[in-house]
Amino acid sequence: MASGEVKDSPRRDPATGEYSVIAPGQTFRSVTEKITRIVLTPTTPLGWLAIFGVGGALATMLLVALTWLFLEGTGIWGITQPVAWGFAIINFVWWIGIGHAGTLISAILLLFKQSWRNSINRFAEAMTIFAVVCAGMFPLIHVGRPWLAYWMLPLPLTMTVWPQFRSPLMWDVFAVSTYATISIVFWYIGMVPDFGTMRDRAESKFAKYAYGLCSLGWRGSVRHWARYETASLLLAGLATPLVLSVHTVISFDFAVAVLPGWHTTIFPPYFVAGAIYSGFAMVLTLAIPLRKFYHLEDLVTERHIDNMGKVMLATGFIVAYGYAMEVFMAWYSGSHWEAFMMWNRMFGPMGWSYWVLVTCNLAIPLTTLWSRKLRTSIPFMFFISIVVNTGMWFERFVIVVTSLYRDFLPSAWGTYRATRWDYMTYVGTLGLFTALFLLFVRFLPMIPMSEIRTMLPGARITPKKAEEASD
């Protein structure tokens, strides 16, 4: 457990000095019932239906936007010369970044034995998968002829054309597809024992069949558990370098180009930190309403919110360092083009976007997240999460647009203006994400029961004598 806890907290175990992140008084059965009841109830809450309706409507709008795109081509978007990468790439990087916090919570914090993550890892992983679904769509539709997207795969085609492996765009294909696959496998394997619980607690015949099939016949043999634990740990160990590599590869899409503002070595670490920063913000955006709506305050406690605030503070400062280095290198490189790019980024016609980013990513969160009082204030943390999500979207906007619209030749300068189709596609993916997430909350156990059980007092193995004495 992290140090610096309040020493006289009632949640602190006097014997071991460990600080429980789960509220006291929970047993194996009470936790199981609390979590399964959300899914196994036959009545769907009205609030769920309302939000699902909104998400579904926006997802339908996405379908409309995509249909028109497929009929007309990418000309319906605001992309043009010199800004050939517009909303599609901004949204792609933004969504993938959001996904990264899920993997960080499920994999990296597992390796660091941060057991507080057990309450939030399942829905953080779900968030990852749905974010990757939204992200993966953008490069596909951005290629213009998505029905030829399979050309990016090394398939033995009849015209004997093969992919060009020296391009970072090609690396992206492998990074993102591996990321999606491994995230889904990790998520599903994590749910198998919980599907067993759902199968055994389901009332309706259909639910029994469905969860029974998904559980693959899990019966909790300790031999199975031992292999399962090894596999989970290995998957976590593999997902960790994977998540770091995915945003690194995405930053190569920019950094390998020779454009001022893109061609920097700071990009990989700065992209990864930014991804985690925005991802934790999205976890908070989702977790805060969920715990309230489903009365999970005992399982997702203020301490979780507090810890996530700390992670955001740390990654926020790495991002701040990245911004500072960009400005420093623009001056220190002595490159006329770099210096102009940075001046134009700050004070050019689109300078406002840079200052939105500085306000949302640096000024507001990095001054307030120091305070424990503010970090444990639920409304404030919800506000901060929205601010950081906005700021990180603008970061990608700044990187993509303000590096492109005034490059080397003034005669080639232009501007960028997104069209209604750009906005519809972006808002549509927000709707799709919401709809998918709500389906997950309604039909799958959103908190990993088997992992929560290991943290309960009942899981402590007491010596024989103590147990007899307590009888």
Place this chain on the structure above:
Amino acid sequence: MAAREGIYGLLAEFDTPGELIRAAQQARKDGWRRMDCYTPYPVEEAAEAIGFHRNKVPLITLVGGLMGLTAMFLLQVWISVLAYPLNIGGRPLFSWPAFIVPAYEWTILFAGLSAAFGMLALNGLPALYHPLFNAPNFRDGATTDKFFLCLEALDPKFDLVEAKKYLESFQPVSVVEVEY
């Protein structure tokens, strides 16, 4: 699996992991081998108690990862050098540093899939039917809050009456016969 007749084993139910572990340790010491414990969350000590120390998942993962690495690297070399050589800014055809990234990703992809499917295969899953599901108290408990020790009829020491008496000496909540 062919349908079998008779008894699969005897299932003792415990309320706490501590009791289960002590019973399992004693049974192992007394010469029982065909037995298993069932718990609602991973209890490493119970696996140790029945003599299950190491598993093959790490080896399978390593082999899978190396296969992914080799496959992707060779594929890229074959495509870029032999099948479809492209002159990109005069770079050498065998520009191996550029091939590292996809090879790295496939190492992780294959290793991860090997870990997941290897674990399932070693566990004999999916197996939608198992005799234990016939036990009346198993399904409510094993995935929620009970701890089970099962002595299987295939063990040479197994005798229904004797084994039942033996299990009852651990003072479990119940001992039930499990039929195929």
